[in-house]
Amino acid sequence: MxxxxxxxxxxxxxxxxxxxxxxxxxHLLRKVLxxxxxxxxxxxxxxxxxxxAPGEGTPPAADPVPQAMVLTGIVVAVAATGLAxxxxxxxxxxxxxxxxxxxxxH
Amino acid sequence: MTEPQHRPGSGRQPASDGAxxxxxxRAPEALPPLARVLLALALLGLFGGxxxxxxxxxxxxPGxxxxxAERLDESGVSHPVTAVLLNFRGYDTLLELVVLxxxxxxxxxVGRARGCAGNxxxxxxxxxxxxxxxxxxxxxxxxxxxGAHAPGGAxxxxxxxxxxxxxxCLSGRTLPPxxxxxxxxxxxxxxxxxxxxxxxxxxxxxxxxxxDWPPAQAKTxxxxxxxxxxxxxxxxxxALFTGGRP
Amino acid sequence: xxxxxxxxxxxxGLLALLLLWLAWRALASPExxxxxxxxxxxxxxxxxxxxxxxAVDVALAEMAIGAGVTGALLLAALVRLEPPIxxxxxxxxxxxxxxxx
Amino acid sequence: MPLQLLGPGGLGPDLLLAAVFLPxxxxxxxxxxxxxxxxxxxxxxxxxxxxxxxxxxGVLAGGGMEVQLGGWQAPLGIRWRSDxxxxxxxxxxxxxxxxxSLYAAAYFRHTAYERTYFWPxxxxxxxxxxxxxxxxxxxxxxxxxxxxxxxxxxxxxxGGGAAALTGAIRYLLVSVLGSLAYLLGVALVYHGxxxxxxxxxxxxxxxxxxxxxxxxxxxxxxxxxxxxxxFPFHVxxxxxxxxxxxxxxxxxxxxxxxxxxxxxxxxxxxVLGGGDGDGSGRWLAELLGVxxxxxxxxxxxxxxxxxxxxxxxxxxxxxxxxxxxxxFPLAVAGGAAAWTGALYLALAxxxxxxxxxxxxxxxxxxxxxxxxxxxxSAVHRLPLTLTAFALAGVSIMGLPPSGGFIGKWLLLxxxxxxxxxxxxxVILLGGVLAAAYVxxxxxxxxxxxxxxxxxxxVPPGMEWSALxxxxxxxxxxxxxxxxxxxxxxxxxxxxxxxxxxxxALTAGGAV
Numbered sequence: 021m022x023x024x025x026x027x028x029x030x031x032x033x034x035x036x037x038x039x040x041x042x043x044x045x046x047h048l049l050r051k052v053l054x055x056x057x058x059x060x061x062x063x064x065x066x067x068x069x070x071x072x073a074p075g076e077g078t079p080p081a082a083d084p085v086p087q088a089m090v091l092t093g094i095v096v097a098v099a100a101t102g103l104a105x106x107x108x109x110x111x112x113x114x115x116x117x118x119x120x121x122x123x124x125x126h
Numbered sequence: 127m128t129e130p131q132h133r134p135g136s137g138r139q140p141a142s143d144g145a146x147x148x149x150x151x152r153a154p155e156a157l158p159p160l161a162r163v164l165l166a167l168a169l170l171g172l173f174g175g176x177x178x179x180x181x182x183x184x185x186x187x188p189g190x191x192x193x194x195a196e197r198l199d200e201s202g203v204s205h206p207v208t209a210v211l212l213n214f215r216g217y218d219t220l221l222e223l224v225v226l227x228x229x230x231x232x233x234x235x236v237g238r239a240r241g242c243a244g245n246x247x248x249x250x251x252x253x254x255x256x257x258x259x260x261x262x263x264x265x266x267x268x269x270x271x272x273g274a275h276a277p278g279g280a281x282x283x284x285x286x287x288x289x290x291x292x293x294x295c296l297s298g299r300t301l302p303p304x305x306x307x308x309x310x311x312x313x314x315x316x317x318x319x320x321x322x323x324x325x326x327x328x329x330x331x332x333x334x335x336x337x338d339w340p341p342a343q344a345k346t347x348x349x350x351x352x353x354x355x356x357x358x359x360x361x362x363x364x365a366l367f368t369g370g371r372p
Numbered sequence: 373x374x375x376x377x378x379x380x381x382x383x384x385g386l387l388a389l390l391l392l393w394l395a396w397r398a399l400a401s402p403e404x405x406x407x408x409x410x411x412x413x414x415x416x417x418x419x420x421x422x423x424x425x426x427a428v429d430v431a432l433a434e435m436a437i438g439a440g441v442t443g444a445l446l447l448a449a450l451v452r453l454e455p456p457i458x459x460x461x462x463x464x465x466x467x468x469x470x471x472x473x
Numbered sequence: 474m475p476l477q478l479l480g481p482g483g484l485g486p487d488l489l490l491a492a493v494f495l496p497x498x499x500x501x502x503x504x505x506x507x508x509x510x511x512x513x514x515x516x517x518x519x520x521x522x523x524x525x526x527x528x529x530x531g532v533l534a535g536g537g538m539e540v541q542l543g544g545w546q547a548p549l550g551i552r553w554r555s556d557x558x559x560x561x562x563x564x565x566x567x568x569x570x571x572x573x574s575l576y577a578a579a580y581f582r583h584t585a586y587e588r589t590y591f592w593p594x595x596x597x598x599x600x601x602x603x604x605x606x607x608x609x610x611x612x613x614x615x616x617x618x619x620x621x622x623x624x625x626x627x628x629x630x631x632g633g634g635a636a637a638l639t640g641a642i643r644y645l646l647v648s649v650l651g652s653l654a655y656l657l658g659v660a661l662v663y664h665g666x667x668x669x670x671x672x673x674x675x676x677x678x679x680x681x682x683x684x685x686x687x688x689x690x691x692x693x694x695x696x697x698x699x700x701x702x703x704f705p706f707h708v709x710x711x712x713x714x715x716x717x718x719x720x721x722x723x724x725x726x727x728x729x730x731x732x733x734x735x736x737x738x739x740x741x742x743x744v745l746g747g748g749d750g751d752g753s754g755r756w757l758a759e760l761l762g763v764x765x766x767x768x769x770x771x772x773x774x775x776x777x778x779x780x781x782x783x784x785x786x787x788x789x790x791x792x793x794x795x796x797x798x799x800x801f802p803l804a805v806a807g808g809a810a811a812w813t814g815a816l817y818l819a820l821a822x823x824x825x826x827x828x829x830x831x832x833x834x835x836x837x838x839x840x841x842x843x844x845x846x847x848x849x850s851a852v853h854r855l856p857l858t859l860t861a862f863a864l865a866g867v868s869i870m871g872l873p874p875s876g877g878f879i880g881k882w883l884l885l886x887x888x889x890x891x892x893x894x895x896x897x898x899v900i901l902l903g904g905v906l907a908a909a910y911v912x913x914x915x916x917x918x919x920x921x922x923x924x925x926x927x928x929x930x931v932p933p934g935m936e937w938s939a940l941x942x943x944x945x946x947x948x949x950x951x952x953x954x955x956x957x958x959x960x961x962x963x964x965x966x967x968x969x970x971x972x973x974x975x976x977a978l979t980a981g982g983a984v
Binding site for chain 3 (some may be wrong): 026027030033052082091095
């Protein structure tokens with residue numbers, strides 16, 4: 021196993037862990053956390069595997085295109101988190117609920 | 127976090143909510159144990175498939191590092207990531223800025239800002255911004271400028287500015303009058319507006335295409351866009367923190 | 373990649389274990405506040421991983437946005453979702469009415 | 474204006490630019506000037522619609538168009554590519570968008586707060602749709618998907634109540650999850666092929682590492698199915714579509730779910746070359762067909778059981794999405810006409826479903842509720858709205874001469890030719906069930922009023938926009954000769970090598 025494949029596997033593990041937590045937890049803040057960890061995993065797959073190509077220069081720089089894409093992804097993730105949290109806080113203020121209310125607990 | 131408040135009527139909440147609200151109990155879980163085991167097994171299988179995909183990717187890798195390096199001198203900047211973000215794939219970055227503005231619109235449409243996290247700030251929090259904020263603004267400016275030839279750029283700089291906003295908010299300071307509603311909106315859309323405007327002008331030049339920066343002006347254009355984008359990102363992230371419209 | 377020394381592997385392995393452990397604790401921690409703090413720590417370790425993979429831009433962004441701003445957003449939301457004792461007034465301040473259904 | 478002017482050499486590229494940048498810029502202006510949002514929003518919506526329709530005429534006359542954003546060739550840069558498939562969907566978006574804008578101008582007249590946020594977010598949503606239909610870059614498509622999802626979620630939350638918020642949050646979680654699955658696929662594709670340009674990826678597919686490619690395709694399609702709400706991923710749709718304000722429900726049901734369906738189709742045709750490369754493509758098509766058939770039955774039955782009008786219409790969307798996926802097994806087995814049928818259904822459903830939701834919004838405004846059993850005597854007060862609903866119902870049922878009829882007919886023909894009688898039976902049964910739920914509503918609307926209620930007037934703009942959309946769904950059935958060549962532009966890719974193969978060659982040489 022090489023270093024890129026290693027980090028690719030770690031990324032996939034994070035994706036699966038996040039997915040498990042997303043399904044299992046009812047609390048919406050935990051679902052947001054789970055999605056954030058999933059997206060970190062996807063980014064790790066994206067950047068980790070990019071190290072397979074022999075880099076140029078010293079230190080060998082990573083492929084800039086996946087880096088740019090992951091930067092975009094990080095910003096999208098924080099936007100999603102902000103929007104989700106605003107909606108969740110509003111739901112809590114309106115109903116007192118911090119879950120979707122139709123799963124678990126009933 | 128101290129003991130959560132027990133609200134009247136919480137007895138009628140779903141049990142999972144009650145568990146979530148009381149910090150001492152187990153993490154709330156929506157599924158019965160058997161379903162969780164089955165789910166874990168299924169996800170283990172999913173991980174197997176994903177791992178197989180990763181393992182099957184051959185070496186050496188195809189990639190665009192060489193293609194970027196080849197055209198780097200036409201991009202106006204010497205840092206490859208900035209060249210990709212603001213020139214080669216600048217359109218992605220434009221849409222990403224729109225995503226941020228949209229998140230702001232969505233957040234504002236939901237309700238009013240409810241102040242920063244609430245607590246009356248302690249002495250540390252009141253003093254901290256006075257020391258940290260100028261330093262952070264300085265670092266943000268440096269990151270923006272250095273992005274042309276080394277790691278850094280509008281996003282890192284903008285998020286630092288956002289951090290400044292969050293600190294100021296936490297320290298209980300209010301925005302100066304000039305930064306109230308209308309100019310807040312202007313700053314929030316500035317990045318997208320400048321990017322769109324320049325991109326459209328570039329398309330209308332003879333032989334041009336949308337977002338096609340002429341190599342001679344590319345560096346100026348990119349820095350202009352980055353400056354506007356940094357301000358927008360900072361303002362939007364800080365505004366998202368307050369959780370609603372001002 | 374071929375010249376990866378044993379030390380490199382040890383460092384990679386350590387970082388990966390730390391990352392996975394923090395992720396797991398952040399997702400499973402019974403206390404929400406602790407979960408969020410662990411998530412911020414996860415973001416900081418992830419920034420180290422990016423730096424280790426020579427993605428310095430991503431490392432900077434992860435530290436500032438992934439750990440910093442996202443962490444701040446989560447903490448702020450946590451306070452609004454679960455106001456501690458004695459601070460219930462804040463919820464009523466905006467004139468919003470709770471209808472516990 | 475001569476049609477040549479609209480084609481590749483003339484104004485064509487500028488029209489592509491206008492289709493994305495015009496609504497985007499207008500959204501910013503509406504956000505900055507909240508007081509003028511409604512006026513500016515309506516004007517720019519009509520301009521966007523005009524530009525998009527001109528673009529469709531240009532594609533009809535001169536074939537596909539391409540723009541290299543930033544002037545960089547793929548794989549370094551991002552391409553916009555407009556072909557028949559995307560032009561047809563953009564044109565449908567333009568018609569629905571213009572009518573929804575007219576409707577919204579009247580609908581939000583007295584709600585200043587919703588109005589100031591509806592217009593900018595709706596215009597961003599429109600820009601995102603056009604950007605999605607034009608993009609030929611897998612990663613850029615991810616960004617447009619996120620943009621579309623966030624806009625749709627924000628609009629859903631505009632309803633304000635607990636139901637709307639819950640629907641919006643569930644929608645957001647599902648949407649982000651779907652996008653992440655799609656992005657994971659894009660990451661694997663990039664590392665398998667070293668590019669994310671659709672044409673270049675298509676050229677690389679035969680040589681790409683198999684497991685990585687299969688997992689990538691599976692992840693991308695799974696994510697998109699989640700977003701397009703194909704059975705069994707549909708549970709998030711009815712609460713979101715049923716609780717949003719009426720113009721928003723119309724946009725979500727008519728346009729937003731179509732975008733992810735379009736992307737599945739695009740991947741299938743342009744990246745996988747029609748999916749009959751090896752056995753697994755056929756297997757996947759059969760799976761999609763089975764899920765589609767299940768969606769038709771399940772969605773229709775649930776629609777029939779709803780007591781609230783907007784939920785009925787939302788479940789009908791679940792059913793109609795199913796038809797689109799039933800085309801996959803039929804088309805892979807050699808019936809290219811099945812693609813035309815699916816596209817016809819997508820277009821007809823977009824027009825008809827928007828008309829239905831807009832009518833429902835008028836009925837809701839009129840009576841203050843949308844309980845089907847209490848719609849009595851609506852026909853006397855709102856004849857135009859009821860006509861719109863019934864005409865839209867004709868297209869949803871698939872009766873001649875509507876657009877829905879043509880689509881279902883093409884699918885049925887393909888099913889009978891291939892001896893797929895079970896699929897044919899599902900297509901027919903879905904029509905019968907649709908007739909049942911449409912008549913359930915119309916029947917209640919014709920019963921005489923039993924008691925007096927407080928009733929509100931409905932502005933003519935709300936009634937007429939719904940009626941025009943419903944008429945468009947009917948007229949669509951009469952325009953087969955006009956529209957069929959447009960859809961051929963898209964389906965050519967399935968039969969012949971991709972139009973952009975030339976681009977792939979030149980770009981491949983450049984690397």
